[in-house]
Amino acid sequence: MGVSVEPESQSQFDQRSVAREIFNLITKKRCLAWLGSGLSRPAGYVDWKTLTERLATSCLGSLDLVNGDLLAKRFPDAADTCYDAAPQKYRSTLREEFGGRVVTRRLAYEYLLELPFSGYVTTNFDPLLQYEARRRPGDFELVVYPLLRRPRTPSRPVYYIHGLATHGKPDSKDWLVLRKADFERAYNELRVVPSWSQSELLDQHVLFISSGLAEEELLETLRHTKSVLAAIRSAEPGASIPELHALSASRPTDSERSRDIQRERWHQLGIDNVMFYDQVDDRYSGLESLLEEVLDIQETPVPVQLNPRILSADLRKEAE
Numbered sequence: 001m002g003v004s005v006e007p008e009s010q011s012q013f014d015q016r017s018v019a020r021e022i023f024n025l026i027t028k029k030r031c032l033a034w035l036g037s038g039l040s041r042p043a044g045y046v047d048w049k050t051l052t053e054r055l056a057t058s059c060l061g062s063l064d065l066v067n068g069d070l071l072a073k074r075f076p077d078a079a080d081t082c083y084d085a086a087p088q089k090y091r092s093t094l095r096e097e098f099g100g101r102v103v104t105r106r107l108a109y110e111y112l113l114e115l116p117f118s119g120y121v122t123t124n125f126d127p128l129l130q131y132e133a134r135r136r137p138g139d140f141e142l143v144v145y146p147l148l149r150r151p152r153t154p155s156r157p158v159y160y161i162h163g164l165a166t167h168g169k170p171d172s173k174d175w176l177v178l179r180k181a182d183f184e185r186a187y188n189e190l191r192v193v194p195s196w197s198q199s200e201l202l203d204q205h206v207l208f209i210s211s212g213l214a215e216e217e218l219l220e221t222l223r224h225t226k227s228v229l230a231a232i233r234s235a236e237p238g239a240s241i242p243e244l245h246a247l248s249a250s251r252p253t254d255s256e257r258s259r260d261i262q263r264e265r266w267h268q269l270g271i272d273n274v275m276f277y278d279q280v281d282d283r284y285s286g287l288e289s290l291l292e293e294v295l296d297i298q299e300t301p302v303p304v305q306l307n308p309r310i311l312s313a314d315l316r317k318e319a320e
Helices: 015-028 050-060 066-069 075-087 088-100 107-114 128-134 179-189 193-203 216-235 256-268 286-298 314-320
Strands: 032-034 102-103 117-121 140-144 156-160 205-209 244-250 272-277 309-311
Touching: 015 032, 015 128, 015 205, 015 272, 015 286, 032 075, 050 066, 050 075, 066 075, 066 088, 102 107, 107 128, 107 156, 107 286, 117 128, 128 156, 179 193, 179 216, 193 216, 244 286, 256 272, 272 286
Parallel strands: 032 117, 032 205, 117 156, 140 156, 205 244, 244 272
Antiparallel strands: 102 309
């Protein structure tokens, strides 16, 4: 995509042009949607910092032992401390956070599944994407860490590359990739995630959506991908290679400096960053508005969402 948008308001944002470029990207060749935690937070799920604070309160009784890690944003290290202190409380807290919370179904998930992406990837642990995919029987195949592989059917894959909280056994060492020990196993010992990520990133276009990419191990995989793509360009000038793009929110409260920092982070990874104007709303935001434009270009009616609020525990039951 050639559009780099720095909107101060929705009126300054040529939404139709960006929607057209998104549509062209996902229809001219296979394109993978990479979905970040920015999609699930407005629905009612917590971010890494809040999740780690709740784990610390449950497992340690206070934040004192993890405050240094939290301030330095070393959330996996803090999670390790919590797990080592009280494994059972650690697992029960995660089950409660992702299995007992009342959340809001996010319209963006429905809209994204209506678009012809070749597949969907998320590092989130929550079951919102799984739930929306399972509402369309036969269209999608769920693929969950550590068994990352391409589907054996024509169905489009839905990859949970860091695990799914409502899937698998909580006492398994390969349940979720959250602690430092989990990242070490997934990225260095087994190398499941980097091997899978590398093959997918080099095989098709990728559109990162509402993704902060805070995990250093995943960032290292993207840096390596950038190096490989640069080598291909050098060896075969004019060769057709995958394009990597990021779609991220620009909110009224964001400073110009924060926007510059975000753009530069993506640029360093060789990824083109497009910002869309956003506002705070549980179910409808600038992302939904933009995706509705893409659906209109595709001539697909906007889905009607029912039962907007739902228990996380019910997401698993209804999806099974």
